[in-house]
Amino acid sequence: MNATPSTSHDDLTGRARIRDAALGVFAEHGVKGATVQAIASAAGVSTGLIRHHFGSKEGLRAACDAHAIGALLDEARRSLEEDAAAPGFAAAMYQSSEASARYLARALVEGSRSASDLFDAGTAMAERFLSERWPDRYPPGARSTRDAAAVMGAMHLGTLVLHTHLSRGMGADSLDPEHAPRVGAAMVGIYTTMADFFADEQGQRISDALSDGDAPSSDPREHS
Amino acid sequence: MNATPSTSHDDLTGRARIRDAALGVFAEHGVKGATVQAIASAAGVSTGLIRHHFGSKEGLRAACDAHAIGALLDEARRSLEEDAAAPGFAAAMYQSSEASARYLARALVEGSRSASDLFDAGTAMAERFLSERWPDRYPPGARSTRDAAAVMGAMHLGTLVLHTHLSRGMGADSLDPEHAPRVGAAMVGIYTTMADFFADEQGQRISDALSDGDAPSSDPREHS
DNA sequence: TAGTTTGCTACACGGACGTGTAGTCTGAGG
DNA sequence: CCTCAGACTACACGTCCGTGTAGCAAACTA
Numbered sequence: 001m002n003a004t005p006s007t008s009h010d011d012l013t014g015r016a017r018i019r020d021a022a023l024g025v026f027a028e029h030g031v032k033g034a035t036v037q038a039i040a041s042a043a044g045v046s047t048g049l050i051r052h053h054f055g056s057k058e059g060l061r062a063a064c065d066a067h068a069i070g071a072l073l074d075e076a077r078r079s080l081e082e083d084a085a086a087p088g089f090a091a092a093m094y095q096s097s098e099a100s101a102r103y104l105a106r107a108l109v110e111g112s113r114s115a116s117d118l119f120d121a122g123t124a125m126a127e128r129f130l131s132e133r134w135p136d137r138y139p140p141g142a143r144s145t146r147d148a149a150a151v152m153g154a155m156h157l158g159t160l161v162l163h164t165h166l167s168r169g170m171g172a173d174s175l176d177p178e179h180a181p182r183v184g185a186a187m188v189g190i191y192t193t194m195a196d197f198f199a200d201e202q203g204q205r206i207s208d209a210l211s212d213g214d215a216p217s218s219d220p221r222e223h224s
Numbered sequence: 225m226n227a228t229p230s231t232s233h234d235d236l237t238g239r240a241r242i243r244d245a246a247l248g249v250f251a252e253h254g255v256k257g258a259t260v261q262a263i264a265s266a267a268g269v270s271t272g273l274i275r276h277h278f279g280s281k282e283g284l285r286a287a288c289d290a291h292a293i294g295a296l297l298d299e300a301r302r303s304l305e306e307d308a309a310a311p312g313f314a315a316a317m318y319q320s321s322e323a324s325a326r327y328l329a330r331a332l333v334e335g336s337r338s339a340s341d342l343f344d345a346g347t348a349m350a351e352r353f354l355s356e357r358w359p360d361r362y363p364p365g366a367r368s369t370r371d372a373a374a375v376m377g378a379m380h381l382g383t384l385v386l387h388t389h390l391s392r393g394m395g396a397d398s399l400d401p402e403h404a405p406r407v408g409a410a411m412v413g414i415y416t417t418m419a420d421f422f423a424d425e426q427g428q429r430i431s432d433a434l435s436d437g438d439a440p441s442s443d444p445r446e447h448s
Numbered sequence: 449t450a451g452t453t454t455g456c457t458a459c460a461c462g463g464a465c466g467t468g469t470a471g472t473c474t475g476a477g478g
Numbered sequence: 479c480c481t482c483a484g485a486c487t488a489c490a491c492g493t494c495c496g497t498g499t500a501g502c503a504a505a506c507t508a
Contacts, residue, residue, distance in 0.1 A: 029256070030254055030256055030257070030334065032253070032254060032256040032257035033254070033256035105333075106333070108386060108389065109329075109330070109333045109385060109386075110254065111388070116389060116392070119386070119389040119392075119393075120389075120392070120393070123389075123393045130417065133421070134417060134420075137413070137417065138417075143395075144409075144410070144413070146393060146394060146395065147393075147394050147406050147407075147409070147410040148410045148413050148414055148417075149393065150389070150390050150392075150393025150394050150410075151383060151390065151394075151407055151410040151411055151414060152410075152414050153386075153389070153390075153393065154382045154383045154386040154387075154389065154390045154393075155379040155380070155382050155383060155411070155414070156379070156382075157382060157386060158378045158379050158380075158381060158382015158383065158385060158386065159375060159378045159379060159382065161333060161382060161385050161386060162332060162333075162343070162377075162378040162381060162382065162385060163378075164335070165332065165340060165343040165344075165347075165374070165377070165378065166374050166375065166377075166378045168340070168343075168344070168374075169343075169344070169347045169370060169371075169373065169374025169377065169378075170370060170371050170374050170375075171367075171370065182371050183371075183375055185368075185371070186368070186371040186372045186374075186375040186376075187375055187379070188422050189361070189368070189372050190372055190375060190376050190379070190415075191414075191415055191418040191419045191421075191422055192419045192422060192423070193354065193358060193361065193362075193372075194415040194419075195415045195416045195418075195419030195420075196358075196419075197357070197415075198412050198415055198416060199416070
């Protein structure tokens with residue numbers, strides 16, 4: 001009767017087929033853009049069966065949230081309670097399926113409780129990571145620390161949410177496990193390269209201008 | 225009769241009010257989730273007037289694309305044709321209104337021709353920026369260069385697309401011109417800090433693992 | 449002043465979609 | 479053999495929403 005327990009003990013059944021189909025259709029067209037008819041067709045069942053199993057479209061969406069994000073969220077919260085830096089969380093994110101990743105990307109934009117909680121958990125982990133390792137630059141609880149943690153979360157998840165455009169630019173599916181490491185490698189390269197840039201004279205001017213509160217004039221690509 | 229030319233010579237009129245209202249409703253609920261009735265109510269007009277001015281819902285969407293993204297796209301393309309690094313483009317992005325930024329964020333996820341073109345233009349600028357400044361690390365046309373440019377674009381635009389979550393984490397609207405510079409400042413800090421991290425012993429291991437093609441095990445927050 | 453265009457509204461049509469209902473089939477338990 | 483529960487389907491209902499039509503009032507033209 002409850003939704004979460006039967007997420008994986010019962011797979012291959014109609015219920016699981018519907019959920020997997022919904023994951024894909026929701027990810028591609030959004031919750032509003034997806035129709036139960038399209039999901040039913042993709043799963044090879046009738047619309048009535050969806051209602052039978054999930055009660056309503058919103059119930060199906062909640063089940064998708066629980067399946068695609070719930071496990072990640074649990075892992076993230078477990079990592080936050082432990083003292084050690086999260087080994088399980090990163091592993092869980094990596095082994096989450098491509099379909100779940102696409103769904104999560106949509107959920108982050110369309111607004112989902114689970115997705116928001118996951119973002120907040122990631123931000124909390126980033127804040128602890130920063131303030132434990134560089135307590136002088138990122139004092140725990142300071143505004144600059146919270147800013148940096150939130151921006152870091154947004155930047156990293158940006159590669160997930162914008163995977164369509166990212167894949168187009170890379171010439172390969174950025175969510176495919178075969179190509180995904182290229183994203184991480186590129187990020188490391190960007191970090192070191194941009195650090196050099198902002199240490200230079202011109203980059204320093206931009207950095208100073210940003211600290212003052214006005215826009216720079218020659219930074220290629222800044223957020224809106 | 226044609227749609228694009230009258231985007232700004234005629235403001236304050238009903239047409240402009242509809243367009244501005246649509247920008248907000250589309251940004252908040254998505255194109256599918258938005259109803260012409262809701263847009264009409266927000267603009268204080270009837271649904272018939274929307275049809276009179278824009279022909280259809282899709283026509284209104286195209287007008288929103290042209291208004292919110294067209295100017296940015298023109299500026300980006302102009303910057304790409306010139307040799308100098310884009311001063312006008314960054315300035316245009318900064319002075320684009322908050323409503324346009326929200327709309328662009330949605331358009332990037334829901335799929336819009338203009339938004340995709342803008343992402344590609346930004347990626348092209350980033351690629352030129354990288355390969356001109358560090359030709360040894362980022363040779364023009366190399367796969368690693370294209371990867372880095374695309375990832376850089378996705379990361380920077382991630383702070384725009386995920387502005388809802390980012391604002392929650394920062395405790396202030398990240399799109400508000402008053403608080404937006406904090407985002408840029410945080411990014412600069414993250415670049416320098418993470419460069420230090422990846423230069424360390426532990427970070428080096430992660431960096432090496434990413435270059436090999438398998439997932440690391442202790443990086444807090446990696447893309448899916 | 450008559451005619452035309454333009455901005456705008458009210459209202460109805462038709463289709464799509466979420467939801468509700470009744471019913472069939474299969475398999476397990478007594 | 480009976481029955482009862484669960485999986486599953488077919489079909490109808492009601493509503494929402496995009497679209498189409500008709501028409502009014504003001505402004506501009508001649």
